[in-house]
Amino acid sequence: xxxxxxxxxxxxxxxxxxxxxxxxxxxxxxxxxxxxxxxxxxxxxxxxxxxxxxxxxxxxxxxxxxxxxxxxxxxxxxxxxxxxxxxxxxxxxxxxxxxxxxxxxxxxxxxxxxxxxxxxxxxxxxxxxxxxxxxxxxxxxxxxxxxxxxxxxxxxxxxxxxxxxxxxxxxxxxxxxxxxxxxxxxxxxxxxxxxxxxxxxxxxxxxxxxxxxxxxxxxxxxxxxxxxxxxxxxxxxxxxxxxxxxxxxxxxxxxxxxxxxxxxxxxxxxxxxxxxxxxxxxxxxxxxxxxxxxxxxxxxxxxxxxxxxxxxxxxxxxxxxxxxxxxxxxxxxxxxxxxxxxxxxxxxxxxxxxxxxxxxxxxxxxxxxxxxxxxxxxxxxxxxxxxxxxxxxxxxxxxxxxxxxxxxxxxxxxxxxxxxxxxxxxxxxxxxxxx
Amino acid sequence: xxxxxxxxxxxxxxxxxxxxxxxxxxxxxxxxxxxxxxxxxxxxxxxxxxxxxxxxxxxxxxxxxxxxxxxxxxxxxxxxxxxxxxxxxxxxxxxxxxxxxxxxxxxxxxxxxxxxxxxxxxxxxxxxxxxxxxxxxxxxxxxxxxxxxxxxxxxxxxxxxxxxxxxxxxxxxxxxxxxxxxxxxxxxxxxxxxxxxxxxxxxxxxxxxxxxxxxxxxxxxxxxxxxxxxxxxxxxxxxxxxxxxxxxxxxxxxxxxxxxxxxxxxxxxxxxxxxxxxxxxxxxxxxxxxxxxxxxxxxxxxxxxxxxxxxxxxxxxxxxxxxxxxxxxxxxxxxxxxxxxxxxxxxxxxxxxxxxxxxxxxxxxxxxxxxxxxxxxxxxxxxxxxxxxxxxxxxxxxxxxxxxxxxxxxxxxxxxxxxxxxxxxxxxxxxxxxx
Numbered sequence: 061x062x063x064x065x066x067x068x069x070x071x072x073x074x075x076x077x078x079x080x081x082x083x084x085x086x087x088x089x090x091x092x093x094x095x096x097x098x099x100x101x102x103x104x105x106x107x108x109x110x111x112x113x114x115x116x117x118x119x120x121x122x123x124x125x126x127x128x129x130x131x132x133x134x135x136x137x138x139x140x141x142x143x144x145x146x147x148x149x150x151x152x153x154x155x156x157x158x159x160x161x162x163x164x165x166x167x168x169x170x171x172x173x174x175x176x177x178x179x180x181x182x183x184x185x186x187x188x189x190x191x192x193x194x195x196x197x198x199x200x201x202x203x204x205x206x207x208x209x210x211x212x213x214x215x216x217x218x219x220x221x222x223x224x225x226x227x228x229x230x231x232x233x234x235x236x237x238x239x240x241x242x243x244x245x246x247x248x249x250x251x252x253x254x255x256x257x258x259x260x261x262x263x264x265x266x267x268x269x270x271x272x273x274x275x276x277x278x279x280x281x282x283x284x285x286x287x288x289x290x291x292x293x294x295x296x297x298x299x300x301x302x303x304x305x306x307x308x309x310x311x312x313x314x315x316x317x318x319x320x321x322x323x324x325x326x327x328x329x330x331x332x333x334x335x336x337x338x339x340x341x342x343x344x345x346x347x348x349x350x351x352x353x354x355x356x357x358x359x360x361x362x363x364x365x366x367x368x369x370x371x372x373x374x375x376x377x378x379x380x381x382x383x384x385x386x387x388x389x390x391x392x393x394x395x396x397x398x399x400x401x402x403x404x405x406x407x408x409x410x411x412x413x414x415x416x417x418x419x420x421x422x423x424x425x426x427x428x429x430x431x432x433x434x435x436x437x438x439x440x441x442x443x444x445x446x447x448x449x450x451x452x453x454x455x456x457x458x459x460x461x462x463x464x465x466x467x468x469x470x471x472x473x474x475x476x477x478x479x480x481x482x483x484x485x486x487x488x489x490x491x492x493x494x495x
Numbered sequence: 496x497x498x499x500x501x502x503x504x505x506x507x508x509x510x511x512x513x514x515x516x517x518x519x520x521x522x523x524x525x526x527x528x529x530x531x532x533x534x535x536x537x538x539x540x541x542x543x544x545x546x547x548x549x550x551x552x553x554x555x556x557x558x559x560x561x562x563x564x565x566x567x568x569x570x571x572x573x574x575x576x577x578x579x580x581x582x583x584x585x586x587x588x589x590x591x592x593x594x595x596x597x598x599x600x601x602x603x604x605x606x607x608x609x610x611x612x613x614x615x616x617x618x619x620x621x622x623x624x625x626x627x628x629x630x631x632x633x634x635x636x637x638x639x640x641x642x643x644x645x646x647x648x649x650x651x652x653x654x655x656x657x658x659x660x661x662x663x664x665x666x667x668x669x670x671x672x673x674x675x676x677x678x679x680x681x682x683x684x685x686x687x688x689x690x691x692x693x694x695x696x697x698x699x700x701x702x703x704x705x706x707x708x709x710x711x712x713x714x715x716x717x718x719x720x721x722x723x724x725x726x727x728x729x730x731x732x733x734x735x736x737x738x739x740x741x742x743x744x745x746x747x748x749x750x751x752x753x754x755x756x757x758x759x760x761x762x763x764x765x766x767x768x769x770x771x772x773x774x775x776x777x778x779x780x781x782x783x784x785x786x787x788x789x790x791x792x793x794x795x796x797x798x799x800x801x802x803x804x805x806x807x808x809x810x811x812x813x814x815x816x817x818x819x820x821x822x823x824x825x826x827x828x829x830x831x832x833x834x835x836x837x838x839x840x841x842x843x844x845x846x847x848x849x850x851x852x853x854x855x856x857x858x859x860x861x862x863x864x865x866x867x868x869x870x871x872x873x874x875x876x877x878x879x880x881x882x883x884x885x886x887x888x889x890x891x892x893x894x895x896x897x898x899x900x901x902x903x904x905x906x907x908x909x910x911x912x913x914x915x916x917x918x919x920x921x922x923x924x925x926x927x928x929x930x
Contacts, residue, residue: 124768125717131622132596132598132617139746141626148571149572173689174609177611187563187567188565189564220606221857308604391652
């Protein structure tokens with residue numbers, strides 16, 4: 061075993077007087093601001109000219125450098141800057157908050173693919189229960205050899221896995237009402253996190269499934285006792301019993317202390333506050349898979365058990381409510397995802413759909429995870445419409461709203477994965493092109 | 496373009512009366528708890544027997560299901576459960592908080608590789624400044640063709656990148672004082688996040704570097720005006736000017752609104768609250784790269800500019816301060832990382848270093864990111880010592896503390912990447928084997 065150091069790193073420190081080095085003092089004395097030239101920026105970003113705001117330009121010392129800042133101990137659990145107080149979840153004012161409510165992730169203000177836990181979207185059917193993890197139990201029963209009850213400590217003894225996956229409400233957006241001004245208004249019921257928990261198949265193996273078992277009915281410990289039926293093949297595939305999200309334990313709004321996670325399936329099937337799993341031969345036909353979360357078709361039939369969230373994408377910058385302040389270079393960026401696996405391509409149109417270009421996908425592209433895409437673009441100052449469409453690894457192409465309506469009609473409520481265009485006016489204002 | 500649905504998903508919903516389905520009511524009536532058998536759990540996790548705690552077992556309705564829970568609007572920006580109030584940053588009581596202070600990530604309580612922003616470690620030299628992003632400026636000057644000053648808005652116009660990287664203080668842990676009880680006490684000055692920002696090389700290209708420029712001196716806008724010299728090759732490689740962390744804007748403690756990020760380099764070089772970059776021919780020999788952050792060798796010379804954090808790992812569970820409550824199956828899990836690239840292997844010993852086994856690495860393994868490892872283990876109830884060692888893609892093997900001391904002596908303070916063993920007593924208590 062060798063201890064390798066950087067080549068040259070073991071050289072003794074050279075004798076060096078403070079005078080010979082470009083000390084901070086001499087740099088600060090330099091009349092740098094006066095010599096600034098506005099560069100011809102290839103990216104289109106403009107250099108600030110030193111004008112009346114010179115008090116805050118680097119040769120001067122801003123107020124916050126003149127005295128020690130806040131102590132470390134002030135926030136044992138940290139919070140965002142007060143200057144970011146508008147970056148919060150977008151909460152509907154019209155829904156009864158403890159009966160059926162939601163809050164949306166501010167996608168237009170976020171970067172990357174990880175949604176911070178404080179901004180992860182919420183959807184509750186009976187409010188957020190305050191569960192003592194020491195008193196919480198998970199029961200596994202029904203068509204099993206050995207019915208079992210687990211404490212949280214026992215579940216944490218199982219082999220664990222961590223994976224980055226998106227989670228999305230199936231009503232994101234409601235497609236018969238193309239309301240909403242921002243990306244959050246439209247598709248803010250999607251977020252993405254690194255989840256840690258136990259593969260459900262390991263827990264099922266402990267109980268021993270009987271051959272007749274074809275579905276697992278999952279029940280939450282909220283006041284709604286939210287109940288969904290999950291096909292056994294999904295339970296034996298990538299389903300997780302999750303206790304942590306982005307490193308720390310689940311937030312109460314995300315099912316603390318335990319939730320089911322069914323990657324790629326509509327969000328409410330990933331039952332929060334999970335208390336019970338029953339192995340059965342037929343689905344439960346619960347409220348949330350019959351009167352809700354089914355798609356009424358033009359012929360009066362209902363698509364049911366439409367679990368998988370199909371490929372979708374949205375441009376988050378520039379997006380509705382934002383404004384382009386100058387012509388020239390802008391990065392178009394957004395998010396794409398598919399419940400069927402990886403996103404293989406995202407195409408962007410900047411001319412109302414007449415032509416499409418491939419966007420760059422941020423690596424690594426992960427299965428059933430948000431995928432960040434980016435396209436360099438020069439805006440010529442003319443009014444136009446921009447939009448993105450995702451193609452997943454199965455070859456499926458995100459449809460237009462017209463394509464979707466042609467197949468599903470207008471009675472449907474859930475599973476709208478249509479392309480969502482943004483209108484850019486000549487003054488730079490960006491708005492929902494279908495509102 | 497076709498709109499594909501799940502095979503069979505378009506079937507009309509079968510007529511089904513509530514009586515024929517296993518309704519929630521009938522399930523709850525069933526005397527399931529009475530039929531529980533303690534399974535012979537291959538994993539060692541035990542099924543809870545229904546005893547005096549039966550009031551909380553699933554056939555009964557816990558208190559939190561009997562009334563609606565908290566409303567959605569209660570937390571526009573969410574927080575952890577009150578039951579997790581002890582999972583906070585570990586703050587030294589002995590350091591003057593506004594002069595030179597730190598707080599540590601509670602690694603032993605976390606899962607996966609992402610550190611939530613509220614628990615990301617901190618290290619400040621002059622407290623946390625409260626910076627108004629609209630007034631913040633970055634100046635780029637020195638050996639450049641066009642000195643430039645940027646607003647935050649201008650920096651956000653540049654092409655962006657998002658990458659997951661660890662960040663680590665070079666004094667993690669201080670190796671001449673093997674104090675500390677927990678994983679956080681020892682190596683809690685490391686965390687990992689998805690960072691978004693502008694490749695520094697693009698910003699440098701805007702200004703146009705002169706051929707004499709070999710270093711970039713970075714200065715922070717805190718009261719310490721923390722200053723470090725960065726070799727130009729790193730600036731042109733993977734350095735980022737970061738404005739977002741785990742999706743949202745940087746927290747004040749992490750440099751809001753702008754920080755440098757030098758993946759794999761010692762943490763303080765990733766200058767927070769970044770206000771100035773000066774291109775120079777020689778390093779600045781600032782306080783934090785001369786009197787601090789150099790390694791005093793046995794012969795009296797000092798290793799300086801030892802930027803790269805070498806391969807390291809730590810078992811986080813079981814770890815110091817925890818207790819094994821029973822023999823049988825336990826998952827050993829921990830974190831490994833290397834400033835030189837990807838972790839290629841982690842070996843774990845459960846017998847005091849006599850033998851080593853390969854742990855499983857959580858995919859995807861990312862360059863200069865924390866890597867979660869796991870090893871299934873059956874504890875026989877005997878006292879023993881467990882430890883891990885990381886091997887990175889360059890072939891470098893994490894050394895023992897004795898190996899490190901043999902080369903560096905005992906004057907050194909920083910860059911301790913030694914193996915850290917945990918002692919497990921016969922009663923299950925886990926403690927620092929080198930304390």
